[in-house]
Amino acid sequence: MALQLGGGAGIAAGAILGLILVVIVVAWSVKVVKEYQRIVNFRLGKVQAEKGPGIVMVFPVIDRPVRVDLRERFLQIPHQTCITKDNAPVDIDFIIYFKVINAADSVVQVNNFEGAAMGIATTTLRAVIGDINLDEVLSKREEINALLRTKLDDVTTRWGVKVTNVEIREILPPKNVSDAMILQMSAERSRRAVVTEAEGKKSAAITVAEGDRQSSILRAEGNKQSAILQAEGYAQALSTVFGAAKAIDQKTLTIQYLDTLKALGSSPATKFVLPAEFTQLIQPIKAMIQSAETEAAKGEQS
Numbered sequence: 001m002a003l004q005l006g007g008g009a010g011i012a013a014g015a016i017l018g019l020i021l022v023v024i025v026v027a028w029s030v031k032v033v034k035e036y037q038r039i040v041n042f043r044l045g046k047v048q049a050e051k052g053p054g055i056v057m058v059f060p061v062i063d064r065p066v067r068v069d070l071r072e073r074f075l076q077i078p079h080q081t082c083i084t085k086d087n088a089p090v091d092i093d094f095i096i097y098f099k100v101i102n103a104a105d106s107v108v109q110v111n112n113f114e115g116a117a118m119g120i121a122t123t124t125l126r127a128v129i130g131d132i133n134l135d136e137v138l139s140k141r142e143e144i145n146a147l148l149r150t151k152l153d154d155v156t157t158r159w160g161v162k163v164t165n166v167e168i169r170e171i172l173p174p175k176n177v178s179d180a181m182i183l184q185m186s187a188e189r190s191r192r193a194v195v196t197e198a199e200g201k202k203s204a205a206i207t208v209a210e211g212d213r214q215s216s217i218l219r220a221e222g223n224k225q226s227a228i229l230q231a232e233g234y235a236q237a238l239s240t241v242f243g244a245a246k247a248i249d250q251k252t253l254t255i256q257y258l259d260t261l262k263a264l265g266s267s268p269a270t271k272f273v274l275p276a277e278f279t280q281l282i283q284p285i286k287a288m289i290q291s292a293e294t295e296a297a298k299g300e301q302s
Contacts, residue, residue: 031056031065038103040066050103068103072164075114077121079172082129084137090129091172094145096121096152097165105160113161117152124151134173141168 033039033052041048041056042064051065058065075096082090096117100106110116128147129137137144145166153163 025060028060029057031058033067036069036071038068038070040068040104040107042066047104047108066107068100068106070100070103072097072099074098075117075121077118077125079170080122080125082126084129084134085131086133088134088177089174090134090137091170092125092129092168093170094121094125094148094166094168096163097167098156098161098163100160101162102160105158110159113156113159116159117156117161120155121148121152124148124155127151134177138171138173141171144168 031039033054033056035053037052039051039056039058041051041058043059044062048063056065075098077094077096079091079093082092084090098117106113125148128144128151132140132144145168149163149166152166156163
């Protein structure tokens with residue numbers, strides 16, 4: 001009976017051990033691959049097809065799965081001292097953005113992509129900067145980025161990696177160049193201030209001149225209108241006088257002459273200068289007096 005119990009315990013232990021082995025084999029064989037990952041499986045040293053995403057089955061012992069991340073990543077290249085075409089040393093650091101486009105090549109074709117990319121990036125940077133003058137290095141950053149990206153992508157494509165972008169973060173020129181740039185910037189700001197002040201004075205002078213011109217035009221227009229109104233008033237006055245003069249007869253004019261003589265007689269002056277035509281002015285008065293005497297005589301006779 002004890003033997004039977006011992007045999008039953010051995011069977012149970014064997015079953016448990018077998019179950020544990022099955023769980024281990026299943027856990028080793030079943031791989032869950034995320035959406036942004038792929039598995040490159042080596043079966044007895046030979047590359048199988050890329051697998052994933054989802055559940056992937058591998059065989060223990062004979063398979064060696066390698067996970068590859070397909071997300072875009074970046075690699076920081078620290079400051080590198082480069083010599084420009086005009087023999088000026090500059091320190092440049094930049095960032096490389098890349099992503100795996102062929103998981104199998106990224107595992108098989110290169111041992112350490114990031115290390116290899118850093119070495120290629122530094123040598124390519126020196127080659128590119130060595131063909132450009134310092135002024136162009138400082139002013140044509142976008143063109144240098146595009147050139148670096150193209151050259152790096154030509155190399156990394158065979159590794160199954162795509163360089164998506166290259167961005168230069170900082171360019172440090174020599175100290176004497178930096179000091180000269182600061183002085184140039186200060187001089188440029190002073191020049192702009194002088195130009196701005198001159199433009200302001202010019203605009204002010206133009207505005208004042210325009211105001212004076214408009215004022216002169218308005219003043220001349222006012223004088224013109226005033227002269228027109230005065231002329232029209234004078235013309236109306238002459239027309240009125242002329243109209244009134246047409247209604248005056250000879251007797252009325254004679255009376256006016258007499259009033260004028262009366263005014264001259266009352267004047268305190270002792271000498272009078274009379275024109276030669278004065279005798280002609282008296283003739284109407286003389287004729288009027290004779291006419292009045294004739295009419296008076298006729299009245300007495302009747």
